[in-house]
Amino acid sequence: MRRGLTAAALTLVLLGALAGQTAVRAQQQGGGPASAARDRAPIDLTGYWVSYVTENWRYRMVTPAKGEYRRIPSSRAALPLINAWDPAADERAGNQCKSYGAGAIMSVPGRLHITWQDADTLRVETDAGTQTRLFRFAPRTTSSSPRSWQGESAATWEPATGGGSLRVVTSNLRAGYLRKNGVPYGERATVTEHFDVAPLADAGRLLLVTTIVEDPEYLTGPYIVSPHFKKEPDGSKWDPTPCSSTW
Amino acid sequence: MLIHLVARRALGALLLVVLAASTASAQFDFAGSWAPLATEDVQNDSVPVDYLGLALTDEARTRALSYDESQKSMVERQCAGWGAAYLVLGPFGLRVTSQTDPVTNRIVSFTIGAWEDWNEMVIWMDDRPRPSDHALHTQAGFTLGRWEGGALAARTTHVKAGFIRKTGVPLTDEATIDWRIFRHGDVVTVLMVATDPVYLVEPEIVSKSFRLSRTPLDYRAGCVTGYEGREPGDSVPHFAPDRNPFADEFVNLYHLPREAVLGYPETLYPEYRKKIRDTYVPPPPCTDSCGAAGNFVVKR
Numbered sequence: 177m178r179r180g181l182t183a184a185a186l187t188l189v190l191l192g193a194l195a196g197q198t199a200v201r202a203q204q205q206g207g208g209p210a211s212a213a214r215d216r217a218p219i220d221l222t223g224y225w226v227s228y229v230t231e232n233w234r235y236r237m238v239t240p241a242k243g244e245y246r247r248i249p250s251s252r253a254a255l256p257l258i259n260a261w262d263p264a265a266d267e268r269a270g271n272q273c274k275s276y277g278a279g280a281i282m283s284v285p286g287r288l289h290i291t292w293q294d295a296d297t298l299r300v301e302t303d304a305g306t307q308t309r310l311f312r313f314a315p316r317t318t319s320s321s322p323r324s325w326q327g328e329s330a331a332t333w334e335p336a337t338g339g340g341s342l343r344v345v346t347s348n349l350r351a352g353y354l355r356k357n358g359v360p361y362g363e364r365a366t367v368t369e370h371f372d373v374a375p376l377a378d379a380g381r382l383l384l385v386t387t388i389v390e391d392p393e394y395l396t397g398p399y400i401v402s403p404h405f406k407k408e409p410d411g412s413k414w415d416p417t418p419c420s421s422t423w
Numbered sequence: 424m425l426i427h428l429v430a431r432r433a434l435g436a437l438l439l440v441v442l443a444a445s446t447a448s449a450q451f452d453f454a455g456s457w458a459p460l461a462t463e464d465v466q467n468d469s470v471p472v473d474y475l476g477l478a479l480t481d482e483a484r485t486r487a488l489s490y491d492e493s494q495k496s497m498v499e500r501q502c503a504g505w506g507a508a509y510l511v512l513g514p515f516g517l518r519v520t521s522q523t524d525p526v527t528n529r530i531v532s533f534t535i536g537a538w539e540d541w542n543e544m545v546i547w548m549d550d551r552p553r554p555s556d557h558a559l560h561t562q563a564g565f566t567l568g569r570w571e572g573g574a575l576a577a578r579t580t581h582v583k584a585g586f587i588r589k590t591g592v593p594l595t596d597e598a599t600i601d602w603r604i605f606r607h608g609d610v611v612t613v614l615m616v617a618t619d620p621v622y623l624v625e626p627e628i629v630s631k632s633f634r635l636s637r638t639p640l641d642y643r644a645g646c647v648t649g650y651e652g653r654e655p656g657d658s659v660p661h662f663a664p665d666r667n668p669f670a671d672e673f674v675n676l677y678h679l680p681r682e683a684v685l686g687y688p689e690t691l692y693p694e695y696r697k698k699i700r701d702t703y704v705p706p707p708p709c710t711d712s713c714g715a716a717g718n719f720v721v722k723r
Binding site (some may be wrong): 241 | 449460461462463464475476477535570571572573574576594603605607610615616626628629630631632634677678679683685690691692693694695696697699700703705706707708709715
């Protein structure tokens with residue numbers, strides 16, 4: 177009798193575990209989330225993060241020479257735009273934020289402040305260029321917005337045992353620059369990002385953002401970079417600065 | 424009795440299904456060929472003195488500035504530039520195979536195949552003990568891995584003293600390298616966090632992405648030493664650190680701040696960008712012999 181009860185209890189536990197995993201898969205496939213994205217978060221991205229610029233320093237920390245598009249798979253159609261880059265004209269036209277759009281913003285040295293705007297929207301602010309990105313886990317019910325530097329971002333958790341990842345797909349963008357010196361991406365570009373975290377020594381944390389920019393107009397293939405950020409204890413170094421077309 | 428037996432077996436099967444389902448969501452198939460992308464820094468194009476993106480100690484900087492490329496003509500120093508870190512610093516892709524236990528069919532290790540200069544790296548996945556501190560140190564080191572949060576996490580120890588950049592930026596045999604390998608669809612991103620108590624003020628953190636290749640990568644054997652004209656007992660080619668003739672080459676070529684080129688830690692943070700804003704003057708556009716992407720290489 178006791179053995180039978182134990183077996184029944186174990187069966188219930190196993191069925192419960194299996195049901196839980198099925199629920200997670202259903203969420204992954206968009207089959208009706210059981211709770212808000214904030215509650216389902218497999219990793220905590222909130223807080224302040226600072227760029228740690230150990231890669232592509234020459235293209236990120238200073239403005240490269242006009243015409244230098246090395247390491248970006250620019251198409252032939254992009255070359256006239258690259259050669260015509262005129263930061264003063266961008267300023268005059270009110271386009272000084274072209275290098276702060278979603279295609280490039282994670283590579284711009286600065287700080288991120290990540291918070292939950294509501295239970296299904298992750299808000300990512302940058303102090304460089306004072307930009308705000310909204311990662312929406314729930315589909316928008318209103319009609320589409322006009323194109324913008326940060327576009328529309330659809331977010332999905334990709335849970336894994338003991339952690340997971342955030343996937344964000346951004347479109348509806350205004351044409352912008354992948355690099356400060358005018359290497360372009362167009363309005364039809366999409367940006368797919370994967371946010372992963374990793375531990376560092378002394379309880380530190382690292383945020384890795386694998387960024388894939390695809391543009392049928394100005395790129396011959398995906399442009400993939402993976403800037404990373406260190407977690408900061410607070411916002412004491414948060415220093416919003418406006419967009420600049422030259423710096 | 425038969426009912427009990429059937430119930431027990433069904434329960435066992437259910438347990439296996441649950442366990443399999445939970446591990447499947449934590450692991451990914453790493454084996455295969457992963458092509459390089461060349462969208463981020465690689466070391467094959469660096470000038471002799473380019474320590475951008477590094478946080479070096481003064482001792483490391485002095486040693487690096489004393490390095491002369493001719494050291495590669497010495498048999499005992501030929502392979503020093505291609506240690507484990509070159510996995511994410513070099514221009515090559517990953518050719519990964521997995522080895523399984525023939526009895527349990529579990530993965531015992533992943534092997535990242537050698538290429539031209541870089542020696543193959545084995546990531547042991549079987550929880551074997553790490554060797555003694557006094558065990559042999561090699562170019563690739565000893566690496567233990569495990570699955571963690573959907574990523575392949577690994578730590579490399581027992582590296583041979585060498586370079587973290589092939590242009591002579593040193594790394595001691597006390598260095599450790601932590602790896603995280605993430606897979607998102609057909610893209611694998613390898614994150615390296617290299618720590619050295621002697622030569623790095625802060626860890627060297629580099630990430631590099633690769634795309635799944637439909638055709639297998641075909642690379643050659645790793646670094647093999649050979650006689651290149653320098654006899655045992657000959658002097659070690661070097662520069663006096665304050666007289667390195669290449670010290671300002673990169674500075675002048677791209678108008679970069681000297682402290683950034685020399686790997687001072689403050690240059691890795693956004694505050695530094697604000698500091699140099701008023702003094703930095705971009706180089707003029709390249710007008711002839713600029714290479715395929717206006718990259719100044721031919722001009723150099």
